[in-house]
Amino acid sequence: MVQVPAMIAFIQPLLHGAAVTALITLGAIAIAIPAMAIADACRFSGIEGLDWPARVYIEIFRGTSALIQLFWVFYALPLITPLHPSPMVSAIVVLGLNGGAYGAEIVRGALLAVSRQQKDAAIALNFSRWQTFYRIVLPQAVPLMLPPLANLFIDMLKNSALAGLVQVSDLTFQAQLLQDSTLRSGAVYGAALVIYFAMAMVLALLMRLLEKLFRFPVGVRA
Numbered sequence: 001m002v003q004v005p006a007m008i009a010f011i012q013p014l015l016h017g018a019a020v021t022a023l024i025t026l027g028a029i030a031i032a033i034p035a036m037a038i039a040d041a042c043r044f045s046g047i048e049g050l051d052w053p054a055r056v057y058i059e060i061f062r063g064t065s066a067l068i069q070l071f072w073v074f075y076a077l078p079l080i081t082p083l084h085p086s087p088m089v090s091a092i093v094v095l096g097l098n099g100g101a102y103g104a105e106i107v108r109g110a111l112l113a114v115s116r117q118q119k120d121a122a123i124a125l126n127f128s129r130w131q132t133f134y135r136i137v138l139p140q141a142v143p144l145m146l147p148p149l150a151n152l153f154i155d156m157l158k159n160s161a162l163a164g165l166v167q168v169s170d171l172t173f174q175a176q177l178l179q180d181s182t183l184r185s186g187a188v189y190g191a192a193l194v195i196y197f198a199m200a201m202v203l204a205l206l207m208r209l210l211e212k213l214f215r216f217p218v219g220v221r222a
Contacts, residue, residue: 010178010188017174018195024091024160024170025203029153031096036103043108054104061101067162070094074166091163099156103149110145111137142214150207154200171195 042054061069074090077083085093114137122132164173175192179185 010182010184011191013174013178014171014188014191014195017169017171017192018199020088020163020169021157021160021171021196022199024088024095024163024168025153025157025199027092028095028099028156028160031093032099032103032152032156035097035100036107039100039104040107040111043104044111057097058101058104061098062105066094066098066159067165069098070162070166087163087166087168090166091160091168095156095159095162098159099152102152106145106148106152107141110141113144114140139214143211146207146211146214150204150211153207154203157200157203158196 039054039058042050045051070090073085073094074087077085118136118140119132122136127135160170161172163170164176167173171192175188178188182188
């Protein structure tokens with residue numbers, strides 16, 4: 001049985017690792033949101049030449065391993081460019097761009113799910129393209145995209161464990177160090193599991209609050 005002082009001794013590094021994990025996740029989400037918005041803005045802009053860069057970005061990041069992307073940015077990018085990103089920056093950027101690629105498809109699906117009749121009604125009311133998007137399409141698409149985006153953000157939280165492979169002291173990295181030094185696999189990984197679960201529940205709760213906030217009635221908004 002694990003004694004209380006021993007529990008406190010390894011809980012402290014795990015909490016430090018959890019703070020690093022939270023920072024990576026929040027930083028990645030902060031990159032993913034504008035990345036998915038820009039990608040979809042390019043795809044729906046109707047401007048010739050903007051669509052294909054967005055498609056290339058999405059297909060590359062969805063079609064390759066996040067682990068290889070991380071290794072490439074951290075180990076290979078400095079060999080061919082003047083850039084030398086730190087382990088933390090590499091993890092945040094790669095996870096953010098990776099999440100943005102998946103998020104762009106979620107957002108695209110939600111936008112396309114708005115019925116054509118709604119858009120035709122906006123045209124009949126002489127709405128501009130921007131007014132149609134802002135008043136008709138977006139209010140109906142946001143509630144549709146939030147649940148899958150919540151799943152994506154929780155996946156990004158779990159994928160943050162990849163950062164430990166480039167020596168970032170995240171929760172998984174700290175758990176591995178503690179297991180190696182204490183040999184208390186059950187207690188260490190059990191505590192790490194509980195911390196990951198708690199963080200995921202907080203993220204899920206925040207997304208549910210957003211779902212309630214953006215639950216607009218269907219139809220034209222004045």
